[in-house]
């Protein structure tokens with residue numbers, strides 16, 4: 266929130282919203298023909314603070330709003346599975362934007378250059394969303410450096426804006442009271458207002474037909490990881506799942522969420538990752554359910570602990586530990602020390618990455634989890650913890666384990682390549698956000714999980730059968 270002092274009051278009040286960061290200041294270009302929202306992470310046409318900000322500015326400046334999305338071929342670790350889900354989501358965005366009088370332009374290489382697009386449509390000002398990951402952040406910095414008109418970003422995929430937390434949080438216990446204090450201020454419904462001015466698309470404008478596959482002709486794209494039929498991408502599918510979850514599943518969440526053999530959690534993580542739905546929409550739906558049925562309060566609190574505490578802790582981790590979030594350098598000092606002390610411990614089971622990837626270990630429960638990842642593109646939280654702990658136990662070093670975990674996580678999960686994945690692996694393998702436990706071989710003081718005790722806490726036999734991995738060990 267810098268450089269907004271010289272703006273007229275009507276624009277300054279928009280720039281001073283705590284979600285907004287003015288990355289390039291100055292007055293909107295008087296000769297500009299539109300406000301552009303460069304959509305990157307918050308891929309939705311409703312319930313989106315970045316879009317609302319663009320529409321407020323457009324209405325204030327008397328300009329139409331154009332949403333621009335660049336489909337690029339080299340998004341880090343993305344493969345066909347991810348692009349398929351994304352492609353489905355873009356169709357919902359187009360439909361939802363049309364209802365708000367907002368135009369949508371998607372481009373692919375060789376026409377995808379952001380700066381060229383902003384110049385071509387004569388943007389008066391450009392709005393972006395936020396993304397705590399390194400590469401997308403570098404795009405924002407590049408745009409801010411090379412733009413000739415103002416560029417503001419809006420933190421649209423968190424309930425509490427990330428920078429209000431000011432620094433890296435040590436754990437859920439330090440973040441929780443801070444965000445809880447701020448929830449009453451930020452748990453407020455969206456306005457979803459309409460744009461007042463309609464864009465007259467320049468003649469001959471290059472634009473993708475979203476009925477087509479956006480990846481067609483991309484020779485370098487990894488197509489070995491196939492889309493998962495059970496998952497339909499997009500805001501409309503996300504809202505349908507949210508309604509089902511709140512109406513039918515929230516009541517049982519506290520119990521069922523610990524049972525990988527049940528459909529007991531919201532399964533909204535792929536939609537959250539692609540920004541097809543935002544956490545505020547989900548949180549408000551859970552709040553409404555409690556208003557109608559006060560007995561759901563405890564289930565809501567348990568759900569908020571995941572959605573609004575652990576998820577925003579993961580975002581805080583990537584945001585403030587930008588250089589190390591995906592490496593063993595992220596470990597706290599106590600963990601670094603214990604890792605060194607146990608570096609040469611004998612490892613009775615060592616597997617190659619190929620064996621792990623194929624789910625060919627001696628452990629049927631682990632193999633089942635790996636099948637869920639490969640075939641379904643998602644894994645239950647309890648199994649993700651166990652899965653990562655065993656990769657640590659069966660790899661030659663913690664450093665290698667972290668690399669393997671991230672590689673598999675990002676390659677197969679639809680919700681992979683997400684702050685939650687990096688934070689989850691850091692929790693499991695580096696003791697991040699955790700405390701020191703009783704010392705034992707290989708793990709040192711990092712928390713251990715055994716096959717026996719994990720498998721006893723739920724119907725693991727049924728889970729293994731469901732994954733069709735009964736005879737895989």
Ligand SMILES: Cc1cc2nc3c(=O)[nH]c(=O)nc-3n(C[C@H](O)[C@H](O)[C@H](O)COP(=O)(O)OP(=O)(O)OC[C@H]3O[C@@H](n4cnc5c(N)ncnc54)[C@H](O)[C@@H]3O)c2cc1C
Nearest residue numbers: 530531532533534571572575576646649653681685686689
């Ligand atoms: C090793 C490991 C790897 C993980 N990799 C990913 C990943 O790549 N992508 C991903 O989105 N999540 C990841 N998680 C976090 C968590 O397992 C998933 O978010 C959750 O299982 C998704 O299912 P759900 O939507 O049904 O969750 P619900 O229980 O319904 O929770 C609602 C939302 O809260 C958030 N949430 C839930 N649990 C956690 C958690 N432990 N940490 C942070 N946020 C959480 C998610 O956004 C989730 O969608 C990982 C966890 C571990 C331990």
